[in-house]
Amino acid sequence: MRRSGLIAALATLAALAIVASAVARPASKAAASASCSTVSIGMLAPITGPASSIGADQLHWAQYYVTQWNKVKGHIKIKLVQGDTQLDPSKASTVAQSFASNKSIMGVIGPAGSDEVQAVAPILRKGGLAFASGSATRVSLTNGSQKGFFFRNVPNDGVQGPTATNYMFAKLGVKSGSSVMVVDDQESYSTGLADIVGQSLSGKGVKVDRESISQKATDFSSLIAKVSSSTKVVYLPFQLASQAQLFAQQLKAQGKTAVAFGSDGTFDAKSFTVNGSYISFFAPDVTTIPADAAIVRGFLKQFPGATSPFGAPNYVLAQMYANAITKSCKDHKITRTELRKNFAKVSLKSTILGTPIRFTSRGDLAGAKFHIFKIVNGKYTTVQ
Amino acid sequence: MNWNLFVTELVAGITHGSVYALIALGYSMVYGILKLLNFAHGDIYMVGAFIGYGLITVFGGPEQLSLNVALLLALMFICAMLGGGLVGVMIERFAYRRLRDAPRIAPLITALGVSFFLENGAQLVLGAQFHSYNSFSWKNNPIALNGFTLPAQARVSYAQVIVVIGTVVLMVALTLFVQRTQTGKAMRATSFDREAAAMMGIDVDRVIVVTFFIGSALAGAAGVFNGIAYQQVWPYMGFQAGLFAFTAAVVGGIGNLPGSVLGGLLIGLAEAFATGYISSTFQQAIVFAILIAVMLVRPSGLLGRAAVQKV
Numbered sequence: 001m002r003r004s005g006l007i008a009a010l011a012t013l014a015a016l017a018i019v020a021s022a023v024a025r026p027a028s029k030a031a032a033s034a035s036c037s038t039v040s041i042g043m044l045a046p047i048t049g050p051a052s053s054i055g056a057d058q059l060h061w062a063q064y065y066v067t068q069w070n071k072v073k074g075h076i077k078i079k080l081v082q083g084d085t086q087l088d089p090s091k092a093s094t095v096a097q098s099f100a101s102n103k104s105i106m107g108v109i110g111p112a113g114s115d116e117v118q119a120v121a122p123i124l125r126k127g128g129l130a131f132a133s134g135s136a137t138r139v140s141l142t143n144g145s146q147k148g149f150f151f152r153n154v155p156n157d158g159v160q161g162p163t164a165t166n167y168m169f170a171k172l173g174v175k176s177g178s179s180v181m182v183v184d185d186q187e188s189y190s191t192g193l194a195d196i197v198g199q200s201l202s203g204k205g206v207k208v209d210r211e212s213i214s215q216k217a218t219d220f221s222s223l224i225a226k227v228s229s230s231t232k233v234v235y236l237p238f239q240l241a242s243q244a245q246l247f248a249q250q251l252k253a254q255g256k257t258a259v260a261f262g263s264d265g266t267f268d269a270k271s272f273t274v275n276g277s278y279i280s281f282f283a284p285d286v287t288t289i290p291a292d293a294a295i296v297r298g299f300l301k302q303f304p305g306a307t308s309p310f311g312a313p314n315y316v317l318a319q320m321y322a323n324a325i326t327k328s329c330k331d332h333k334i335t336r337t338e339l340r341k342n343f344a345k346v347s348l349k350s351t352i353l354g355t356p357i358r359f360t361s362r363g364d365l366a367g368a369k370f371h372i373f374k375i376v377n378g379k380y381t382t383v384q
Numbered sequence: 385m386n387w388n389l390f391v392t393e394l395v396a397g398i399t400h401g402s403v404y405a406l407i408a409l410g411y412s413m414v415y416g417i418l419k420l421l422n423f424a425h426g427d428i429y430m431v432g433a434f435i436g437y438g439l440i441t442v443f444g445g446p447e448q449l450s451l452n453v454a455l456l457l458a459l460m461f462i463c464a465m466l467g468g469g470l471v472g473v474m475i476e477r478f479a480y481r482r483l484r485d486a487p488r489i490a491p492l493i494t495a496l497g498v499s500f501f502l503e504n505g506a507q508l509v510l511g512a513q514f515h516s517y518n519s520f521s522w523k524n525n526p527i528a529l530n531g532f533t534l535p536a537q538a539r540v541s542y543a544q545v546i547v548v549i550g551t552v553v554l555m556v557a558l559t560l561f562v563q564r565t566q567t568g569k570a571m572r573a574t575s576f577d578r579e580a581a582a583m584m585g586i587d588v589d590r591v592i593v594v595t596f597f598i599g600s601a602l603a604g605a606a607g608v609f610n611g612i613a614y615q616q617v618w619p620y621m622g623f624q625a626g627l628f629a630f631t632a633a634v635v636g637g638i639g640n641l642p643g644s645v646l647g648g649l650l651i652g653l654a655e656a657f658a659t660g661y662i663s664s665t666f667q668q669a670i671v672f673a674i675l676i677a678v679m680l681v682r683p684s685g686l687l688g689r690a691a692v693q694k695v
Contacts, residue, residue, distance in 0.1 A: 213667075223660075224392075226660060249528070255539050
């Protein structure tokens, strides 16, 4: 009996060793080179789920660049492999694992959210993959722990907070002694940004009423009751635009005069439409940049409908990958490591975002700035 | 004292508590008769909310409504109550009836399964995103934006008034139904002792079906109330609302209808005042701390009676 138990234990250990070695294979294969005839890039985006409008736009802009590239550069084709994260870190991890295991994938665009970036980072890093987000703005993502692997071509919240604070002072009548309510939605993106803005405002002598409400809440009336007549602004760094819309509507319904000011997470011209509200955003509206008119026309021809500023940074990321792939493929072969190193060095003098793009040594966007939009008659108008 | 804050929190608490109370009634009714915790009940509330949303869409969408608002509201409530009721009856027929005499854990697991089935089914058909009643923008008559001002300058929207008055009307109707009708009497008898009721000639199956229909219809109505007051509907909205309503039913004394209403209002008011006077961040912790304290003092709930065990 004891011997059979020992045999069973040894057999289990052997089976586990086989499974472990099979799981470990993708990492060891990461250094293997691949042909340059078709180079695959993974795209992690919330293609379905509550943030699907954002994810679809991000995917479409990357697809648009790849389509244009493949039309012109016949010798190196780029293939975009889609991975739907639904803006859910656990789902993002699962897809990232499949990307890391897929030896044809050389680099990754995405994921969209900061929580997702944190979830996929160990997996993609182990797989030796570069991954670049066009929308994750949490400051700590580029604290050095993912140096050389994670990149973003949008500014971080360390820029967003002061931009919003300065605008409130310059244009919205906030001054030392005024009141501002800062409400987070209890998600880490939101709490982090709310803390930055709260501290920034407090530092300037503003009375900050720091509040917090669940992302699933639909009744804000209890909180809005605390907005006093001296409150100039209610800052809403929410992850869902529909929540900001609801808050701003209920603010008006209670007859409050404070202005709603959303962060980049609330930027959605379909969902957040309350007139007179403001939003800070990490990318410009490319549809308003004259030099981009032809590209926007081409994009809308391929993907009819509307677009939002969430999409265009992903066009630029695809462009950066194409640039890095060209350099890596000089010897007609490409490895993940090679692409990663070349991607870190890409410097584009002009982009559809209206600014040059290159990364800092930590993977942040050099010279980044946030933009401010005001909602006028339901439309987003750039005011800064 | 800031009376504006106090009155506004009071109104917010009563409004939200009314929605919880309506859902809690269904929990309590089903528990009273079958001793079953119907965890799918919160999802029937979601179904009702989506039926209301569907009607708004059918009649042109929030900004282009082709129907008079009063008529639309009436239609939304009738359809949501009928739809919710029918879903409740179907759940009872296909998921619970065969397990009526099974160990209690079996229907409990089935209830959770039905809950996930409804949530995932709604996500599959309607998508995972939030949908909005957008009653702030309803053509000609924005019930959410218009209202009146109470003393202390506290504003009340017509949508809140509809929620509170609608809830009171439904509760009174339910009470009259249970107290004054033959079916209501049969329900009370079945709740007291199912076997004895059957021996006295009561069609217990029919009573259970009626109970599920009424409880689910109330949840459907609560879904529409939530939509017009708080706008947003989405496939997973039933989970948290169901949890709070279940808590309300337990705090009030599960199986006791006035207790469920009391529990719902207590939770709504605790939420509102915790946010207004203590901390929005720890709102739920504060609410549940209060409820734990209530349960410690009265384990059977505020209006519940301790069960007598025959030995």
